Amino acid sequence: MSTYNGARYLREQIDSVLAQEGVDLELVCVDDGSSDDTPAILAEYAARDPRVSWSANPRNLGPTASFERAMSLCRGEFIAPCDQDDYCEPGKLRTLLAAIGDADLAYCDSRYMDGDGRDLGCRVSGHMRMLEGRRPVEFLFGNSVSGHASLVRRSLFEQARPFPEGVYHDWWLALCAAGRNGVRYVPEPLVRFRRHCDAYSPMGHKHKGMGKRCESANWLKMRGTLAQAYAARDFRDADVAARLHADLSRALDGGTSAPLLTTLWSQRAAAPHWSGRPGLDALRLWTRFAKKLRRARAVA
Template sequence: MPSQAGHTGFRYDVRTRSSEPAMSTHPPQPPRVSVALCVYNGEKHLREQLDTVLAQRGVDLEVIAVDDGSRDGSVALLREAAARDPRLQVHVNPENLGPLRSFERAMSLGGGEFVAPCDQDDRWHPDKLAQLLACIGDADLAYCDSEYIDDGGRPSGRGISSDLTMMSGREPMRFVFSNSVSGHALIVRRALFEAARPFPPGLFHDWWLAMCASARGGVAYLDEALVQFRRHDAAFSPLGKDAAQAPPSRNRVWLEERRALLRALAGSAFDRDGRAAAMLHALEQAEAGRGYGPLLRSVWQSRAAAPPWRGSTAINALRLQSRFIRKLRRARKEPPIAGPRFRL
């Protein structure tokens, strides 16, 4: 199938369209998508990102921009753009809320059936939202791959799928063990977003939404890079940093992440079979030195949720058991987690 370059440097397949006459002269109205754009001192790349968001095709678009106390020209830029395009609304937090609460607020302010979180420094393919809507089917969340670009916008030739195993389906424990869903690359049904509120403190909003969606309608993956994801030292997430170094307490951090994810899932309506609560208890027992047996059994009982590495389900479950034991042993030799409580 031939490919061509989009105006932002994307390469994408040309989709052929049917030549059959339409059954109606009034095509169905596309669903409304509320883009939730969070901004904090993002003036440098914000205009370029806004241009690609407002250029989305095939959707009924509204853009909810929430500024979280920027000290640069971000608010003025947003208001100038809103004066030109009524699809853009601008809100300014009365105080700095941080990324998690800002995204939750931005996602709550729209009226669309679907919600799409948006970072301040990326570029979107003009058909990103339309293709994700076509992909989502009966699922609650759909996401795509992303291509890495540097601070100057130059592609690296790699993408998120080069570094992560991209996952889908209806198994929430899979997203406890690992995560491949990035907020800048997803759309989610508003009904799922409302069911997932309030976002648990300390968790990334995209990771939490992926777990909740996989416990209900499921997660769908579109194997196309529809976002150019900018990596630079000022990025918030570790995935967005050019050269993120592993912390000296990385095994402690990994275990604390799992505890936080399990605790949030166990305390929600999405842990319908109690597996998250049981694994949380088993993990805490193992960390307290009371043996690995309950944890290994708990992982085995959730073997269908083991990350889809190479090999059979059983082999992947054994690898996951080994990972837990290795992390527990190494964590005992590491210093306490330094600084404020980690963010997933």
């Protein structure tokens, strides 16, 4: 768990982790420079429960690097990233451990709740297709894997290090898992995922705070960064990622978009399954890229 000014919800989340059924666990917490009561709460739990340990980062690292450090301090064969403001159902870890098999990552669905813990009546799966399998290009186009819902194999974590800057750690781990031994999905909602204005995760926010042009630039930049980082690692389809990064960079720099269109079409089987017809879905994916390119160029 990486924490930062999370005192309001922290006790509830720690209690839910320590109440996990059917597994042996340790809870490793890293604080990223909190100015509230978070360090005191972590120290309190560590003093009374030997399963809990905590340390403070020497400086504020940001969420991705802080999670990487926290995961590096874990000792088990499996690691489950955990947000400070959610609630884990008692069978979460046991269910994910049973589901992972020979895959590198297993994840579950989540139910949304508001800042006061009220159920919002919807799940993460209600607004996106939940990806699984061994096709990393799918995870370059989009991601449905949330860190708070995941269980990852230590060997995957070690190969994925260091995490690239400017990307979400859960998306990066899912992409790398798809390029190794695959991702498994459990449709059961095993986490109550809190939505509130102070959440770091985009899915955790109740509103968006940027214009369409900036959002488009960030959308493209994130995929370009992921593709570049993935292409530099020894994972399956690294050559496709390298080509996608090169074509996207050329298009963002004002060059022709034709090579990007060709690459997207060649990977049409990995396009998001909006209609279930690969050709049509690939055209819709290209339309999305083209629209965001136009907006991003307007920002530049």
